Amino acid sequence: xxxxxxxxxxxxxxxxxxxxxxxxxxxxxxxxxxxxxxxxxxxxxxxxxxxxxxxxxxxxxxxxxxxxxxxxxxxxxxxxxxxxxxxxxxxxxxxxxxxxxxxxxxxxxxxxxxxxxxxxxxxxxxxxxxxxxxxxxxxxxxxxxxxxxxxxxxxxxxxxxxxxxxxxxxxxxxxxxxxxxxxxxxxxxxxxxxxxxxxxxxxxxxxxxxxxxxxxxxxxxxxxxxxxxxxxxxxxxxxxxxxxxxxxxxxxxxxxxxxxxxxxxxxxxxxxxxxxxxxxxxxxxxxxxxxxxxxxxxxxxxxxxxxxxxxxxxxxxxxxxxxxxxxxxxxxxxxxxxxxxxxxxxxxxxxxxxxxxxxxxxxxxxxxxxxxxxxxxxxxxxxxxxxxxxxxxxxxxxxxxxxxxxxxxxxxxxxxxxxx
Amino acid sequence: xxxxxxxxxxxxxxxxxxxxxxxxxxxxxxxxxxxxxxxxxxxxxxxxxxxxxxxxxxxxxxxxxxxxxxxxxxxxxxxxxxxxxxxxxxxxxxxxxxxxxxxxxxxxxxxxx
Numbered sequence: 001x002x003x004x005x006x007x008x009x010x011x012x013x014x015x016x017x018x019x020x021x022x023x024x025x026x027x028x029x030x031x032x033x034x035x036x037x038x039x040x041x042x043x044x045x046x047x048x049x050x051x052x053x054x055x056x057x058x059x060x061x062x063x064x065x066x067x068x069x070x071x072x073x074x075x076x077x078x079x080x081x082x083x084x085x086x087x088x089x090x091x092x093x094x095x096x097x098x099x100x101x102x103x104x105x106x107x108x109x110x111x112x113x114x115x116x117x118x119x120x121x122x123x124x125x126x127x128x129x130x131x132x133x134x135x136x137x138x139x140x141x142x143x144x145x146x147x148x149x150x151x152x153x154x155x156x157x158x159x160x161x162x163x164x165x166x167x168x169x170x171x172x173x174x175x176x177x178x179x180x181x182x183x184x185x186x187x188x189x190x191x192x193x194x195x196x197x198x199x200x201x202x203x204x205x206x207x208x209x210x211x212x213x214x215x216x217x218x219x220x221x222x223x224x225x226x227x228x229x230x231x232x233x234x235x236x237x238x239x240x241x242x243x244x245x246x247x248x249x250x251x252x253x254x255x256x257x258x259x260x261x262x263x264x265x266x267x268x269x270x271x272x273x274x275x276x277x278x279x280x281x282x283x284x285x286x287x288x289x290x291x292x293x294x295x296x297x298x299x300x301x302x303x304x305x306x307x308x309x310x311x312x313x314x315x316x317x318x319x320x321x322x323x324x325x326x327x328x329x330x331x332x333x334x335x336x337x338x339x340x341x342x343x344x345x346x347x348x349x350x351x352x353x354x355x356x357x358x359x360x361x362x363x364x365x366x367x368x369x370x371x372x373x374x375x376x377x378x379x380x381x382x383x384x385x386x387x388x389x390x391x392x393x394x395x396x397x398x399x400x401x402x403x404x405x406x407x408x409x410x411x412x413x414x415x416x417x418x419x420x
Numbered sequence: 421x422x423x424x425x426x427x428x429x430x431x432x433x434x435x436x437x438x439x440x441x442x443x444x445x446x447x448x449x450x451x452x453x454x455x456x457x458x459x460x461x462x463x464x465x466x467x468x469x470x471x472x473x474x475x476x477x478x479x480x481x482x483x484x485x486x487x488x489x490x491x492x493x494x495x496x497x498x499x500x501x502x503x504x505x506x507x508x509x510x511x512x513x514x515x516x517x518x519x520x521x522x523x524x525x526x527x528x529x530x531x532x533x
Binding site: 036043046047058059060062063065069146148197198201387388 | 495
């Protein structure tokens with residue numbers, strides 16, 4: 001069986017990219033989802049604050065997913081649930097496994113990788129101590145509480161002040177689990193200000209900055225968590241220990257794109273983003289295979305995922321419709337200058353750019369009153385003023401075709417001080 | 421004088437709000453001033469939670485107050501939400517509690533199930 005497009009993953013990126021490709025004229029689209037329903041992580045994010053960019057209204061996660069599910073119902077897009085993708089081979093054959101079809105091979109003329117991301121676990125950050133029950137990731141707790149209706153514990157501490165951790169601090173408080181604090185290794189929170197205010201301040205939950213968990217104590221169930229202050233090198237300082245009698249420890253210590261599927265593929269990978277390398281069309285180093293959403297790089301807002309996914313869907317339509325020989329190969333590599341940790345895309349094929357390309361990136365620390373400078377061949381192409389940037393907020397700049405045509409094979413994007 | 425952290429944009433200005441004189445300090449824009457005053461006079465929030473559902477794919481279905489309500493009512497509203505149970509199938513947007521605690525705001529389910 002052959003599809004024009006096979007989308008791997010039915011979360012927000014998969015839904016938006018599949019829908020966009022279909023709307024652009026791609027006929028036979030299949031979305032493969034391993035869970036019992038599509039919507040991905042949105043289904044358990046019952047809080048509001050989604051959709052301000054995409055739908056101009058404030059929605060909850062399930063409502064945001066529902067909008068895409070409803071739009072897809074109006075199309076001929078096929079969805080396979082409860083289905084695991086085992087492998088993608090050199091011929092763009094997608095090997096799938098489920099209890100109805102068994103092991104089956106389906107062919108895609110194009111493929112979108114939209115597998116999303118996973119939470120880092122206790123193992124990923126090597127917390128010392130015993131291994132009792134009651135230590136779980138914030139997202140797992142979110143599923144237990146919001147979808148399965150289970151209480152996770154009576155007294156909890158949360159490690160990591162990313163948004164999921166903050167959201168869960170509020171959610172547990174409302175559900176009768178006392179939250180004794182949120183512990184953050186850095187000197188600043190990684191969460192959105194809105195979440196600090198509405199999830200911690202509203203519920204009088206203390207935030208311990210520059211602290212980390214240094215011991216976990218408990219036989220069968222967690223009994224105690226010890227935290228310590230850390231020095232400027234993030235090493236725990238002896239004598240600063242604080243003890244918390246809790247039966248639950250939630251970990252909100254970062255997300256990693258989930259790309260196990262491409263391990264055996266010959267495809268360029270970016271160790272900074274932990275996703276594949278893409279160009280302006282969200283196309284990977286393998287022709288006809290695209291990527292978007294949190295599988296490509298972790299986003300702050302689902303709205304940004306939808307925008308990127310829509311672009312990937314459009315690119316698929318173009319790819320399937322276009323005589324590829326006509327497109328030139330002038331490729332520009334985007335280089336991270338001072339202050340940047342990564343960019344997406346990582347390269348741009350100028351001839352494929354219609355008018356503009358959006359470039360997303362993150363900075364390595366908090367910056368105030370600085371400039372983002374775009375240079376090529378030692379020449380300044382453009383600069384943008386920013387009065388505030390922080391690692392937790394993804395930045396975006398727009399490069400126009402005019403600007404790109406002034407560049408040689410490399411563009412450097414960097415942060416510099418305001419000059420007088 | 422009350423301290424308010426602005427949540428209008430990612431900048432997160434730390435503001436000081438003087439209620440009687442309606443004066444805001446530390447904001448960088450007009451939107452911050454409006455937010456600061458509102459946050460001190462009557463802070464409001466949309467309250468989201470889950471309620472029991474029978475015959476659905478999961479045991480719980482998410483709900484929200486259709487508009488923001490006084491934030492101090494949050495625990496009472498969650499208690500009210502806990503009292504109700506719905507049956508599958510139900511459509512996203514169906515009202516499950518009208519005029520919760522006399523606020524004039526309805527509670528709706530936020531997905532199909």
